[in-house]
Amino acid sequence: xxxxxxxxxxxxxxxxxxxxxxxxxxxxxxxxxxxxxxxxxxxxxxxxxxxxxxxxxxxxxx
Amino acid sequence: xxxxxxxxxxxxxxxxxxxxxxxxxxxxxxxxxxxxxxxxxxxxxxxxxxxxxxxxxxxxxxxxxxxxxxxxxxxxxxxxxxxxxxxxxxxxxxxxxxxxxxxxxxxxxxxxxxxxxxxxxxxxxxxxxxxxxxxxxxxxxxxxxxxxxxxxxxxxxxxxxxxxxxxxxxxxxxxxxxxxxx
Numbered sequence: 001x002x003x004x005x006x007x008x009x010x011x012x013x014x015x016x017x018x019x020x021x022x023x024x025x026x027x028x029x030x031x032x033x034x035x036x037x038x039x040x041x042x043x044x045x046x047x048x049x050x051x052x053x054x055x056x057x058x059x060x061x062x
Numbered sequence: 063x064x065x066x067x068x069x070x071x072x073x074x075x076x077x078x079x080x081x082x083x084x085x086x087x088x089x090x091x092x093x094x095x096x097x098x099x100x101x102x103x104x105x106x107x108x109x110x111x112x113x114x115x116x117x118x119x120x121x122x123x124x125x126x127x128x129x130x131x132x133x134x135x136x137x138x139x140x141x142x143x144x145x146x147x148x149x150x151x152x153x154x155x156x157x158x159x160x161x162x163x164x165x166x167x168x169x170x171x172x173x174x175x176x177x178x179x180x181x182x183x184x185x186x187x188x189x190x191x192x193x194x195x196x197x198x199x200x201x202x203x204x205x206x207x208x209x210x211x212x213x214x215x216x217x218x219x220x221x222x223x224x225x226x227x228x229x230x231x232x233x234x235x236x237x238x239x240x241x242x243x244x
Contacts, residue, residue: 004216011223018230025234032227039221043197046217047207061214 004042004061011035190215193222 001007014031017023042061049056070078083090098104109116124131143150162169184192194210197217 004220008216008220008223011220011227015223015227015230018227018234025231025238028227029231032224032231035220035224035227039197039217039224042217043208043213046212050208050212061216 001038003059007035007038188222188225190218193218193225196225197221 001010011032014023014028014035018025018028042058045058046056049058139150158169183189191210194213197213198206198208198210
């Protein structure tokens, strides 16, 4: 997973698998939690840039 | 000699009046203008004398043509909103203030209900505003450090999907526990 687009694609696939029942709920929960952590990490980077009054340059979000 | 006027039906009379107006448009307009210049308060006095009748007719028209009026208002809004944003905002504020002054209890009740419904809709539909709110809410470390507009749209989309999956997982777990108890 190199960037936010990849993450979004994987989350979309995860959602479809959950709807179809082709993935275990526990596995889906853990994967979703991990995605949440990745999203939070980007938010923290944005907060850091804002507090330093800099323009954020986050490769993951490009 | 007795002049016999032709007997007309209502529709025929209207058609005759329309045709007469079209044929004498400029002359009639000039006469009307001259009359109003000589009697500037005529419309005000007429309204005062027939207020209830005019209001009743207006209400009757509004009830009978609700869809048509709403459509016209929507059309005006779309056409003029962007051009007259400030003007529309001032009008809306004035309308709210007028309604609040008229009946503050009813106004506050209606506003609270509308607010609750709006919040419910935001949460149910996972609107951009709601997702941005979730991303920028006060963390355990303290007050929010970034504003909603600082969050890029791509992050909002990812968060929305994450929330959808979370809801789906909760649904699945709920269904399973129901099935287990039954």
